[in-house]
Amino acid sequence: MNQQALKKYDSGKYRTPDGYTSDIAVFTIHSEKREHKPPIVSMMLMLIQRTEITAEGTPNIEGGKWALPGGFVQPDETALEAAHRELLEETGVRGIHMKHYGVYDRPGRDPRGWILSNAHYAIVPEDVLKGRKASDDAEDVQLFRLEDLKSIQLAFDHEQLISDAIREIRSDLLQTTAAKNFLPEEFTYSELQAVLLTVTDDPAIKSEQSFARKIKTLPFIQEAEGKTTARTSKKPAKLYRFVEMDIIKPIYTARY
Amino acid sequence: MNQQALKKYDSGKYRTPDGYTSDIAVFTIHSEKREHKPPIVSMMLMLIQRTEITAEGTPNIEGGKWALPGGFVQPDETALEAAHRELLEETGVRGIHMKHYGVYDRPGRDPRGWILSNAHYAIVPEDVLKGRKASDDAEDVQLFRLEDLKSIQLAFDHEQLISDAIREIRSDLLQTTAAKNFLPEEFTYSELQAVLLTVTDDPAIKSEQSFARKIKTLPFIQEAEGKTTARTSKKPAKLYRFVEMDIIKPIYTARY
DNA sequence: AAAATAGTGTCTCTTAGACACTATCGG
DNA sequence: CCGATAGTGTCTAAGAGACACTATTTT
Numbered sequence: 001m002n003q004q005a006l007k008k009y010d011s012g013k014y015r016t017p018d019g020y021t022s023d024i025a026v027f028t029i030h031s032e033k034r035e036h037k038p039p040i041v042s043m044m045l046m047l048i049q050r051t052e053i054t055a056e057g058t059p060n061i062e063g064g065k066w067a068l069p070g071g072f073v074q075p076d077e078t079a080l081e082a083a084h085r086e087l088l089e090e091t092g093v094r095g096i097h098m099k100h101y102g103v104y105d106r107p108g109r110d111p112r113g114w115i116l117s118n119a120h121y122a123i124v125p126e127d128v129l130k131g132r133k134a135s136d137d138a139e140d141v142q143l144f145r146l147e148d149l150k151s152i153q154l155a156f157d158h159e160q161l162i163s164d165a166i167r168e169i170r171s172d173l174l175q176t177t178a179a180k181n182f183l184p185e186e187f188t189y190s191e192l193q194a195v196l197l198t199v200t201d202d203p204a205i206k207s208e209q210s211f212a213r214k215i216k217t218l219p220f221i222q223e224a225e226g227k228t229t230a231r232t233s234k235k236p237a238k239l240y241r242f243v244e245m246d247i248i249k250p251i252y253t254a255r256y
Numbered sequence: 257m258n259q260q261a262l263k264k265y266d267s268g269k270y271r272t273p274d275g276y277t278s279d280i281a282v283f284t285i286h287s288e289k290r291e292h293k294p295p296i297v298s299m300m301l302m303l304i305q306r307t308e309i310t311a312e313g314t315p316n317i318e319g320g321k322w323a324l325p326g327g328f329v330q331p332d333e334t335a336l337e338a339a340h341r342e343l344l345e346e347t348g349v350r351g352i353h354m355k356h357y358g359v360y361d362r363p364g365r366d367p368r369g370w371i372l373s374n375a376h377y378a379i380v381p382e383d384v385l386k387g388r389k390a391s392d393d394a395e396d397v398q399l400f401r402l403e404d405l406k407s408i409q410l411a412f413d414h415e416q417l418i419s420d421a422i423r424e425i426r427s428d429l430l431q432t433t434a435a436k437n438f439l440p441e442e443f444t445y446s447e448l449q450a451v452l453l454t455v456t457d458d459p460a461i462k463s464e465q466s467f468a469r470k471i472k473t474l475p476f477i478q479e480a481e482g483k484t485t486a487r488t489s490k491k492p493a494k495l496y497r498f499v500e501m502d503i504i505k506p507i508y509t510a511r512y
Numbered sequence: 513a514a515a516a517t518a519g520t521g522t523c524t525c526t527t528a529g530a531c532a533c534t535a536t537c538g539g
Numbered sequence: 540c541c542g543a544t545a546g547t548g549t550c551t552a553a554g555a556g557a558c559a560c561t562a563t564t565t566t
Contacts, residue, residue, distance in 0.1 A: 014328045020273050020361075020372065038516090072270045075370050078361045103359060103374055105276075105334045114331050116276065116372070118359055174506040175431065190517075196508065203556075204509040210556055211508075212519060217554090219512055233517035234564035249510045250430040251503050252452065252467075253460040255527070255555085256475055294543090446544075459529075466529055468546060473527095489544035490537040511528080511554065 018113030022082040023070030023158070024098070025121040025165035026091070028143065029182050029195060043169075043198040044143040045162065048090065050155055051139045061112060062155035064139075068162070070117070079118035087122060091141070097123045097181035101168040102161070109157045121165045123181035170199040175249070177220055177242050186224045186239040188232050189215045220245050274369030278338040279326030279414070280354070281377040281421035282347070284399065285438050285451060299425075299454040300399040301418065304346065306411055307395045317368060318411035320395075324418070326373070335374035343378060347397070353379040353437035357424040358417070365413045377421045379437035426455040431505070433476055433498050442480050442495040444488050445471045476501050 026046040031039045052063040069090040073082040080100055088094050104117040144152070146166060154162070172178040173196060182195045189212050196205050204210050215221055222243045228236035282302035287295045308319040325346040329338040336356055344350045360373040400408070402422060410418070428434040429452060438451045445468050452461050460466050471477055478499050484492035 014275060015331050017273050017276050017331075019270060073361070075271050075273075076363050078363070079359060100359060103335060103356060105329070107332050107334070116273075171504055174504050174508070176507070188518085196506075200506065202506060202509060205506065207556070208517085209519075209558090214508065214555090217512060218508065220507070230564080234566095235516080235518050235562065236564080237518055247507050248427055248430050248456075249505055249507050250452075250456065250458060250461065251432070251476070251505050252430070252470065252474065253458060253528090254505045254510050256473060444545085463529070464544085465531090465546075470528090486537080490539095491535065491543085491545050492537085493545055509555090 015114075017116050019110075019115040020073045020079070021070055021115060021117045022073055022079045022086060023068040023117050023119050023161060024083050024087050025068055025119065025162060025169075026087065026093075026124060027121060027165075027169055028124050028126050029198060030126055030143065030145075031194070041194045041198060042145050044145055045149065045165075046091070046141065046143055047152075049140040049142070065153045065155035066142075067155035067158050068119075069141075073118075080120065083118070083120040083122070093122075093124055093128050096128070097178070099168075099172070099178075102164050104157060104161060106157065117161070119161045119165065121169055123169075123178065125182065125184075173199050176247065177245075180242040186227065186229075186241055188229060188237040188239060190232055190237070192240070215240060219243070220247060271370075273372050275366075275371040276329045276335070277326055277371060277373045278329055278335045278342060279324040279360075279373050279375050279417060280339050280343050281324055281375065281418060281425075282343065282349075282380060283377060283421075283425055284380050284382045285454060286382055286399065286401075287450070297450045297454060298401050300401055301405065301421075302347070302397065302399055303408075303410075305396040305398070321409045321411035322398075323411035323414050324375075329374075336376065339374070339376040339378070347384075349378075349380055349384050352384070353434070355424075355428070355434075358420050360413060360417060362413065373417070375417045375421065377425055379425075379434065381438065381440075429455050432503065433501075436498040442483065442485075442497055444485060444493040444495060446488055446493070448496070471496060475499070476503060 028044050028046070029041060030044045031041050033039045046069070047066040048069050049066050050063050051060050054060045069086060071082070071086045071089075073079050077085070080098065083098055083100075084094070087096070087098070098120050099122075100118060100120050102119040104119060107114070109115070109117075149162060169178070179192060179195045183191055190208070192215070193205060193208070193211050204214065216223065220243050222241050224239040224241055227239045229239055230236045284300050284302070285297060286300045287297050289295045302325070303322040304325050305322050306319050307316050310316045325342060327338070327342045327345075329335050333341070336354065339354055339356075340350070343352070343354070354376050355378075356374060356376050358375040360375060363370070365371070365373075405418060425434070435448060435451045439447055446464070448471070449461060449464070449467050460470065472479065476499050478497050480495040480497055483495045485495055486492045
């Protein structure tokens with residue numbers, strides 16, 4: 001009976017979109033080491049510069065402008081799968097944290113027609129971006145400090161996508177255990193603290209001593225018993241791990 | 257130059273989706289009054305039952321099963337706008353809280369083809385659903401208590417959409433000021449408490465005295481000076497209002 | 513010894529949350 | 540005056556966050 005219904009379904013009854021795409025905001029944390037000073041830690045976003053000319057030799061849409069990497073979703077995959085595939089194609093990176101954060105479908109957002117975009121953000125440790133390469137459609141691939149994004153020309157509505165991505169990652173870093181994706185499996189309290197300080201200046205997180213104490217009481221962080229590292233200081237430091245759990249901290253019970 | 261690029265763009269280069277739809281999980285809170293006892297307050301979800309036969313007299317896809325209201329997005333609107341329009345068409349409700357929470361695009365999720373769905377949830381006060389009516393495609397419209405959803409036949413992948421919606425609204429009620437959409441402009445602490453208790457059993461929220469005290473210290477809630485109501489009890493109770501602001505409460509600084 | 517990060521001792525102030533109590537009003 | 544909801548008084552234990560201090564290692 002569903003079979004009959006199926007035959008009768010007329011897909012021409014409604015206009016259909018001209019394209020279904022996935023875009024990806026790839027974030028990484030860059031740590032700039034300095035002699036005799038603490039490193040400068042900042043969050044960076046990867047962008048690609050669109051070529052002026054396509055592979056076929058014709059002028060490219062929004063050529064020369066910077067954009068989030070992305071591309072068309074294929075009928076046999078989800079937008080999230082497409083995002084993973086495209087990130088792999090664009091940068092050679094696989095198996096990293098990826099999260100959908102928005103749909104962009106405002107009529108007229110893309111001059112090529114009715115084109116829908118699913119926006120994702122990805123978090124990659126800094127070193128995996130070392131081996132990145134420009135692809136066919138990209139003139140150049142580059143990391144930008146978030147503060148520097150204001151001064152560059154962005155394609156389509158990517159200014160909007162990027163500002164939404166930044167808001168989303170900020171909130172996720174502070175309200176979920178997403179920070180683990182910026183860190184090695186086992187990390188010191190100061191490494192976690194450095195990640196969080198890229199998105200907040202909360203005094204409780206800023207104070208070394210408070211944070212060193214607090215980390216031991218958090219139910220979603222576990223001490224790696226007996227293990228230490230000296231990679232962040234001369235004195236060996238304890239290592240911690242994230243424990244998988246989801247956390248809802250009601251705003252109605254917290255302190256202000 | 258972008259003009260030339262535009263002409264050259266071949267939209268047939270990629271396969272395009274067969275449909276772009278919006279679905280809406282409409283939640284309301286039902287308060288069942290009882291003689292000499294506190295009311296039973298529970299969260300309800302509105303579903304429609306799909307007709308067995310379409311308007312054209314042919315068997316309907318997934319006929320007889322229950323589903324979220326929704327429909328096709330038109331090229332001149334966003335999915336969010338479509339969700340508002342469809343809710344208005346289905347139920348006569350307008351201007352209410354609506355939030356996108358997910359994209360459903362798994363290949364094969366809809367037997368009619370490559371059909372994408374944007375899922376939204378909406379929050380409506382109970383009384384506006386009074387005037388609801390079944391539309392062309394719907395046999396019946398009904399509110400279900402969340403616990404009762406397990407026992408009914410759901411169309412397409414709506415079981416997934418619904419369980420995601422419940423998780424999303426639960427988290428939003430506790431971590432944002434979304435609860436205001438279930439309440440009148442000005443409300444008593446016990447009314448807010450009743451809403452929150454539909455999604456949590458946190459002792460700090462459950463205890464009347466704790467909650468009555470806590471509400472006065474929350475920066476996003478303001479006392480309506482001098483105003484009281486007797487609608488919830490014999491003794492007149494103070495009224496409160498939500499103040500617009502966005503709140504990020506880091507999990508790293510909270511108490512456990 | 514100096515420099516740098518890791519981490520603890522201890523104090524003060526605030527808050528959570530429990531328990532007992534009072535307040536207001538309708539029936 | 541009973542019952543129901545609203546709201547306060549008061550206590551205790553726990554935590555936040557600040558400051559001063561100690562610990563471990565490299566140069």
